Amino acid sequence: MNSYEALCSRLSAVDDLQKAAALLEWDRETHMPIGGVAARARQLATLRTLAHERFTDDRIGALLEAAAGAVPDACGEDLLDVVRRDYVRARRVPKRLVHDLTMAVGHAEAAWRRARTANDFAVFAGHLERIIALNIEKAEALGYDECRYDALLEEYEPGMRTAAVRALFSSLQAELIPMVREIAQCEPPDAAFLHQPYDVDGQWAFGMEVLQAIGYDFMRGRQDTSVHPFSTAFSIDDVRITTRLDPHNVTSGIFSSLHEAGHALYEQGLDPALENTPLADGTSLGMHESQSRLWENQIGRSRPFWEHFYARLQAHFPSQLSSVSLDAFYRAVNRVEPSCIRVEADEVTYNLHILLRFELEEQLIAEQIGARDLPTAWNEQMQAFLGVCPSNDVEGVLQDIHWAMGAIGYFPTYTLGNLMSAQIFTCAQAALPDLNRSAARGDFTDLLAWLRTHFHQYGRRRSAAALMAQFTGEVLSAAPWLAYVRNKYGVLYPIQH
Amino acid sequence: MNSYEALCSRLSAVDDLQKAAALLEWDRETHMPIGGVAARARQLATLRTLAHERFTDDRIGALLEAAAGAVPDACGEDLLDVVRRDYVRARRVPKRLVHDLTMAVGHAEAAWRRARTANDFAVFAGHLERIIALNIEKAEALGYDECRYDALLEEYEPGMRTAAVRALFSSLQAELIPMVREIAQCEPPDAAFLHQPYDVDGQWAFGMEVLQAIGYDFMRGRQDTSVHPFSTAFSIDDVRITTRLDPHNVTSGIFSSLHEAGHALYEQGLDPALENTPLADGTSLGMHESQSRLWENQIGRSRPFWEHFYARLQAHFPSQLSSVSLDAFYRAVNRVEPSCIRVEADEVTYNLHILLRFELEEQLIAEQIGARDLPTAWNEQMQAFLGVCPSNDVEGVLQDIHWAMGAIGYFPTYTLGNLMSAQIFTCAQAALPDLNRSAARGDFTDLLAWLRTHFHQYGRRRSAAALMAQFTGEVLSAAPWLAYVRNKYGVLYPIQH
Structure with a gap:
């Protein structure tokens, strides 16, 4: 395996994890019995976290550099471009921020539902403030040329x-x-x-x-x-x-x-x-x-x-x-x-x-x-x-x-x-x-x-x-x-x- | 986290991967469109391999030893017993043999289907010989007291x-x-x-x-x-x-x-x-x-x-x-x-x-x-x-x-x-x-x-x-x-x- 193939092999496993997670979500929305909720949330978090860890691993970065000399065709060039962009962006967001956003979203979704039931925006407001603050932090971490919103839109x-x-x-x-x-x-x-x-x-x-x-x-x-x-x-x-x-x-x-x-x-x-x-x-x-x-x-x-x-x-x-x-x-x-x-x-x-x-x-x-x-x-x-x-x-x-x-x-x-x-x-x-x-x-x-x-x-x-x-x-x-x-x-x- | 909790956390992720794989199999047998076959086989192999790798990792062995002093209750003792047994068995089978068995099974299943269609045992016989030889090798790797079949039955x-x-x-x-x-x-x-x-x-x-x-x-x-x-x-x-x-x-x-x-x-x-x-x-x-x-x-x-x-x-x-x-x-x-x-x-x-x-x-x-x-x-x-x-x-x-x-x-x-x-x-x-x-x-x-x-x-x-x-x-x-x-x-x- 040359470095391009080694890169593709690692990316393939990341894709398999993401697609498995997608199936777990599909099942949750279509067929899953109500009892499955708690375990499913945990399983999804495990798969998504593992996929993220494997994608942002240093070895992906090293392979990305090495693979530049081993690209087989034009499609491979496009692949490297896209992966480089994704990799740089994914690595710019600190783990702590990813974690904080995940936690904030968990709380915010629940609060949003409560706010709707109570018809009371105040129940949601604090959570939304937090989401916005974290998104601003994320935009700053990602970087931009003209305006902060660009960094989020790019996603x-x-x-x-x-x-x-x-x-x-x-x-x-x-x-x-x-x-x-x-x-x-x-x-x-x-x-x-x-x-x-x-x-x-x-x-x-x-x-x-x-x-x-x-x-x-x-x-x-x-x-x-x-x-x-x-x-x-x-x-x-x-x-x-x-x-x-x-x-x-x-x-x-x-x-x-x-x-x-x-x-x-x-x-x-x-x-x-x-x-x-x-x-x-x-x-x-x-x-x-x-x-x-x-x-x-x-x-x-x-x-x-x-x-x-x-x-x-x-x-x-x-x-x-x-x-x-x-x-x-x-x-x-x-x-x-x-x-x-x-x-x-x-x-x-x-x-x-x-x-x-x-x-x-x-x-x-x-x-x-x-x-x-x-x-x-x-x-x-x-x-x-x-x-x-x-x-x-x-x-x-x-x-x-x-x-x-x-x-x-x-x-x-x-x-x-x-x-x-x-x-x-x-x-x-x-x-x-x-x-x-x-x-x-x-x-x-x-x-x-x-x-x-x-x-x-x-x-x-x-x-x-x-x-x-x-x-x-x-x-x-x-x-x-x-x-x-x-x-x-x-x-x-x-x-x- | 003490070492017992650290062990449980690692085992939890292994379980999540295995359960996700089980859902992929369930979907394959119940709802998956025929086009999904190839990708599903690959996704399952990725999940199962990852689960196996993570379970047989050296760190599980180290945590198993360390956790003995941090067991919270009787259920924890039972857990350590079971995991020790599984771990020892899983580590005794060399990776090469796991791989050979997986490959042999892939070929043997296809040959078994062909043999049934043709009503010709000869089509399957060589594959079955290989399966038996690999199972004997596996039994020897696992070890036994009285007879080789014991090692397989234990599974x-x-x-x-x-x-x-x-x-x-x-x-x-x-x-x-x-x-x-x-x-x-x-x-x-x-x-x-x-x-x-x-x-x-x-x-x-x-x-x-x-x-x-x-x-x-x-x-x-x-x-x-x-x-x-x-x-x-x-x-x-x-x-x-x-x-x-x-x-x-x-x-x-x-x-x-x-x-x-x-x-x-x-x-x-x-x-x-x-x-x-x-x-x-x-x-x-x-x-x-x-x-x-x-x-x-x-x-x-x-x-x-x-x-x-x-x-x-x-x-x-x-x-x-x-x-x-x-x-x-x-x-x-x-x-x-x-x-x-x-x-x-x-x-x-x-x-x-x-x-x-x-x-x-x-x-x-x-x-x-x-x-x-x-x-x-x-x-x-x-x-x-x-x-x-x-x-x-x-x-x-x-x-x-x-x-x-x-x-x-x-x-x-x-x-x-x-x-x-x-x-x-x-x-x-x-x-x-x-x-x-x-x-x-x-x-x-x-x-x-x-x-x-x-x-x-x-x-x-x-x-x-x-x-x-x-x-x-x-x-x-x-x-x-x-x-x-x-x-x-x-x-x-x-x-x-």
Whole structure:
């Protein structure tokens, strides 16, 4: 074994530990009996700690240096680049800080749940202060050129900078706020028929048909149910998704399946040569989200999609839907309505929820505001962005688990993903003139093949920015998403924008 | 942390790795998509190797010595005893031999499958020779006092010796062979009605009722289906079972559920203080099997059991069973018939299958016969023991996977378990005069409590021999099992024995 092979062998064991941990998490969310909770937490901590120890070991550093002379191919060069970056970052965070963050998150998550039950932000505030302080410490340990928030953003969206996010979000905000205001004044389409009783077995069966049709490979994956839908990969050939079925909402399960399958198609589409290496992952959370949103929104909320699938859905639920026209159904699943809860937001208002969180995170990390200022700041911003105000903090600042989990810098990737999805989809439409007609036949083969060729296969070999530049011909901008929304919603609502 | 605590902390991580591996195996057998095979094999090898490395590390040895002065209680003393024994054994087998055995097993399993497909023992013979040679080498490395086979048996049945097994099996054989011969000459009861089409959903529902009734705790376990039923534990509070449902056999699934639940009740019944230590396991495979067989046979194939459950089974399958009397059903599930396949054998003939395997294993390890002598020896012995002869090697020497998996010394534990189950159950009946009446009401609370108090809770703190002596008042013997069989089958068949 030369030093490159020795490095790969060590990285392979680290990957095996991480993937085993992922399976333990998947099982916890899908099948584990309640009694398993305590042992599972301990087992996960052991696997994650061991993986971290083995990855940050001095010998990895030594092998990284030695391997530079033994790289077999271009893929190997990319691997060294990525591992070097990960290694340097992982070693910059002192063990003591990793431990403190883990402990703080453990307490903060529990406090967040208690705060929600009691509808009392004060229960959570001290914990959030601690999380923010530790994130600031982490950012300082990691280092940055321009601004502290950059160091945190890098964790989720490598290569992206706060200034660039700010610029993108400003251009978005300038158009989006008046557009949402205008739509909010229109008469909303009827959507009551979506919320009748719908048998979950029928929903499951329909969802499985859709997943087959879009090309999710059940030989290399499976779907289960869980309280919070997610996708997870144990190898390129075992990428699983979960969904949640609501017996009083016929579309929430299907959009959740499409969203998670979008993530999973990305991972199923990685170059098999990347298996068991650090390259076998999405290149950034934004790019990952672009794939989930593309299948959920650009495809799943499009008219061509329902031209094919609506008759099938009606066949599953004749008593609920036989008298509802395709047009009425299409309008209902694209109903826009400013509301307080991010995860229930429609395609148009969703990004404003993210813009708000990004602004607050920036200010928190820059120490311009403190955790205890959040409820007021949150509610004022909601009023300014969406014209609504949470009636309590559970509907406001306490709604997301991300901060309690210690994740600051994560939220912007949702909107970056939305912007990427529109920019990518616009290119796909140009490259595949038959895309709409194929979709209306329930055939997504060409789209998936195009996404695989231009995006999926690369894994972490190319940054999100490099992929966007190379395959869309442009740097990331808000323009394609705004154009997509204007075109689509200009038809659905009598608006000027 | 004193040295005892430091030792426990290291053992805890080893246990976490082994339990994570067990979950990876459970998933592979129950839910994993076919694409996951390759990555899963690699991940399992990584976890098992890491656990082995960490357990056999020099520092464990040093801590074992140092910890002797820091033991907090009697349980700690038992822990040190068990770990010392495991550690010494694990260190005696050279790494090279562990590696060779792993490789040989990998090849042998594949060859065994090919040999079965081709019905050609020659395809497997060379691999089996290698497995035997490596097991001999392993026995020599482990060491023994009296005979080489002892060293292998110790792996599965700690404290048991070949001479003792031979004595037990001889007394069994002397009575059993004539008894089986006599039964084989009787008119067998009708069992054709068991083999009609039986909807698997109904079988599943009935099985779940039974599992609830015997006290399997679904808050700390779950049942799934798999090709080969098994039980597995990820902690004392997460012990799972699987079953296999045959749409043309109404009882195979239920007896399989009872068998696996018997194993699981043992592990759910361990003292919670043993959690995450090497003591949290069955004390031997024989003792484990005694619990599975007790619930499968002494309970599940008893008349009181069906006095309660038969009406419920009829309610699930009225068209198949409403005209079949309880008595006819009870006779059918206890039909005795000499046959070639161990896993399909009834309660009476089953042990003869094991006696045959034990004899052949002894001769193989003593180098009195070689792998290539097996087909002839097997068939002659089958004729002598059961009066039947396999029509080919798939029904003969190729039927079990154990040898291909490298396990020699494992088979006798099945019969040891059967003998223990009868000896234990006889004591339970004496201690619980209401046992039959409770069973006939579907109430097994007292039996389970008695088993927990006298056997389950101890885990590996007591050897099987110590538990038998302490709680049955006798050393293990074949007499209780023979008496049980004579009593039960003397009623069902017109036999003298």
